[in-house]
Amino acid sequence: MAFKQSLDEIDPDTAEAIDLERERQESTLGMIASENHVSNAVLEAQGSVLTNKYAEGYPGNRYYGGCQHVDTVEELAIERATELFGADHVNVQPHSGTQANMGVYFSVLNPGDKILSLSLSHGGHLSHGHNVNFSGQLYDVEQYEVDPETGYIDYDELENHAREFEPDLIVSGSSAYPREFEYERIGDIADSIDAHHLADIAHVTGLIAAGVHRSPVEHAEFVTGSTHKTIRAGRGGIIMCEEEFADDIDSAVFPGAQGGPLMHNVAGKAAGFAEANTDEFADYAEQMVANAKTLADVFNDRGLSLVSGGTDKHLVLVDLRKSYPDITGKEAEELLSDVGIIVNKNTVPGETRSPMVTSGIRVGSPALTTRGFEKGEIEIVADQMVDVLDNPEDEDVHSRVASTVERLCEEFPIYG
Template structure:
């Protein structure tokens, strides 16, 4: 993939873009929030809609000349409704965090209270970490997973809700490898007359394909990203029933954003259309199977996994027991040297710094997009284990790097 027009105008940027194409092709993207979109989504996101301001919503814009923007946004909305079964959808948020902000702005006032999953136990910054806008604007308390099982304790969440009496409970996670019981968390919200926002940023595609339970129709609000397991390009989405539609739309525009990124909305429309095809369900099922195989392979090599495995697209390994002298940062750096790109991650009961924690998080969405099956994923798991178990061994690194390159060559991204 080349960028001839960019090269003619700006060779330095072209070098970086073409270098990124090469980097993605020659490495294994295992950061759980990353994926590879189709060339159709790339074209849509790089389209002339980047030139168009379209403040407002289809049929009610504040600028003229929005007929094509209206068509694209309407397609994205209708396809999202079909994918997730939502009554109302807003596809304008620039990210999952922007989507969460819109929900908060729609029903909360500064100083109101949020109850959410602790960041070190798998939560997300926008669920109320003190350095994030949510933590600065709202009174935030957290629930945690059971450190013995690594799983959510829903009875404990109800008790926590009754103790703190929040205005909204946030469910969903960025590093929780198990299926979430949305109904149980809704029961906690009902017990204290709180709103419930389910953040499915990581599992939008798994929910759309029926591989994970759907919180739409259970929670008051459902938010998500559109680029992790759904492959519709970078962005966010909010879904709710008609009761909250006006408040959500006003919270997105003009409450927290100006003009929507219509080229990104076009990418969402194309990606959602792709997800409605039968092949997408097969893809999502393979994502989950690949994660299960990766988990089993790492366990066979002695790795300790948070919750003992996975139901989703990601595996969270706690290195403290199996590799006590290896930090998550050590593992991330070593694996990057051989072409495996994942991230260090905190684990429940974290005893190290969040900047160099005790765990590593690995996801399967991007590799599955490249066509990796269970056998290939076993090879990947073996490669990870060999490196983490032999930190600093140049010979092992060279052997694994050769294996990784062979996997990359056998599974091209853009041909």
């Protein structure tokens, strides 16, 4: 009976692809800042029978029967997120960080309203108003930038921009800005011009939950995030808001932007939030930041140019133009991938190349920290990366680095 057959019996091609992906993760060093490895508990939750259940609506107020147990799961996720972040109201149904942002926009903005956000090439995100994204197509968007000399956001300039543009919403948040945001300052600017403040913490959700990064909850009416980067709660999104916006947010998510929630993903969030509320996770978050700082130290010592000179969180942004003017971000990504080190090409401030080529690479510490890497191992990896970039055509160097990567992967398995 096909219904009771295993995956490798009913669909060996898909089973093989999954096995190969697991092997790829185990045999390479994942250093993409937006990726991590979830625990066995989260994998179990997300692969559970909850994938079978429709649960349109919210706990205690569903459009379907038989929701008593998924109600419990969603309530657990909400309660744990509320405790972790200290928010008035939490919605755990968004399928992604982008859809979490959509929920906020739909709750307080009308088409044509104004958004002020960080430029994509300066570290911002597509969902903050880029013209290829719904946010840039529905709203009137202008963007602030980092100071070209320091790599830091110039908050005086941001304030001047806000007063001239008069946005309805200011977004603080990024995908490749290596420094902490001054959430209180942005909140004050928003208040002074009667604008809303949305803090998108997609990249630092886990750091904030662990208390190793400042929190925007007291300084923004809305806080959005994803749950699979630094908090290890499986793929998905989350919205937190002040109580006065709770009904508007819930209505904007369902039925406004989504149908039924993915209850197996909500279960993953519940399990991941439980893990995040432990001393072990707090230690993990501290190590994640320490590892990123170690990356920055080695890169600086080896002569690489870093945007803002370093990092406050879990990622560094390398500007290749000074050290390697003939190597694009795409080429650097491919060179490192060939030896088993996985990073992503990334635009940098003042970018002149296309987003598919770029002049930089983004390097993150979440996944290696999950594997158990500490300062010594991170120093080895960082040195190996620079060796490859210094010697892009030296096969002997590449072979040596590949062997080092293989050894480290064997010493620090993920699920082994």
